[in-house]
Amino acid sequence: GAGVSQSPSNKVTEKGKDVELRCDPISGHTALYWYRQSLGQGLEFLIYFQGNSAPDKSGLPSDRFSAERTGGSVSTLTIQRTQQEDSAVYLCASSSRTIEQYFGPGTRLTVT
Amino acid sequence: AQSVTQLDSQVPVFEEAPVELRCNYSSSVSVYLFWYVQYPNQGLQLLLKYLSGSTLVKGINGFEAEFNKSQTSFHLRKPSVHISDTAEYFCAVSDTGGFKTIFGAGTRLFVKA
Numbered sequence: 079g080a081g082v083s084q085s086p087s088n089k090v091t092e093k094g095k096d097v098e099l100r101c102d103p104i105s106g107h108t109a110l111y112w113y114r115q116s117l118g119q120g121l122e123f124l125i126y127f128q129g130n131s132a133p134d135k136s137g138l139p140s141d142r143f144s145a146e147r148t149g150g151s152v153s154t155l156t157i158q159r160t161q162q163e164d165s166a167v168y169l170c171a172s173s174s175r176t177i178e179q180y181f182g183p184g185t186r187l188t189v190t
Numbered sequence: 191a192q193s194v195t196q197l198d199s200q201v202p203v204f205e206e207a208p209v210e211l212r213c214n215y216s217s218s219v220s221v222y223l224f225w226y227v228q229y230p231n232q233g234l235q236l237l238l239k240y241l242s243g244s245t246l247v248k249g250i251n252g253f254e255a256e257f258n259k260s261q262t263s264f265h266l267r268k269p270s271v272h273i274s275d276t277a278e279y280f281c282a283v284s285d286t287g288g289f290k291t292i293f294g295a296g297t298r299l300f301v302k303a
């Protein structure tokens with residue numbers, strides 16, 4: 079079946095602009111995660127959604143970052159007033175009751 | 191809160207040699223433990239996981255890991271590596287009550303001919 083998809087695959091934006099990154103999870107997966115992967119920094123947890131529960135936003139680095147998940151499926155991560163330090167690969171993953179996370183290919187964000 | 195420490199950022203090894211990638215975690219509650227692998231220019235995929243039961247866990251591609259609760263470790267091992275094992279390996283931990291997962295910084299395994 080289809081895996082996790084993310085769009086766009088690459089995004090170049092100017093400092094100060096807003097960006098939206100999209101994630102389509104595997105159908106039927108109740109949990110959805112966003113991570114940020116910077117060079118040599120591993121994966122940084124940003125936020126996760128589980129069913130209809132309130133999302134765990136504890137990893138969002140600032141109030142410029144927000145995410146929503148509509149209808150329990152597609153999720154959008156929004157970064158407002160982008161800064162150069164926001165440049166990274168943003169990864170989305172989804173999981174079901176088996177806990178194992180299935181990752182998308184990521185969106186490479188470059189802020190110039 | 192949980193945390194994960196991967197003790198080696200890079201591990202060079204010759205083909206057919208054994209390898210161990212070290213992972214230590216800290217948590218005040220029971221945990222699930224994972225190893226994920228990211229091959230060059232590919233997405234992350236699960237290598238193996240420990241949820242409960244036997245402390246020795248076998249995964250794909252001949253890898254295995256042992257959960258040691260007293261030492262709070264989950265080291266990954268393979269008795270004989272191949273060139274194709276060259277990748278970045280991430281150790282991860284989550285509490286058993288929720289889904290939030292914390293990843294280590296990663297260990298880059300480089301297998302040389």
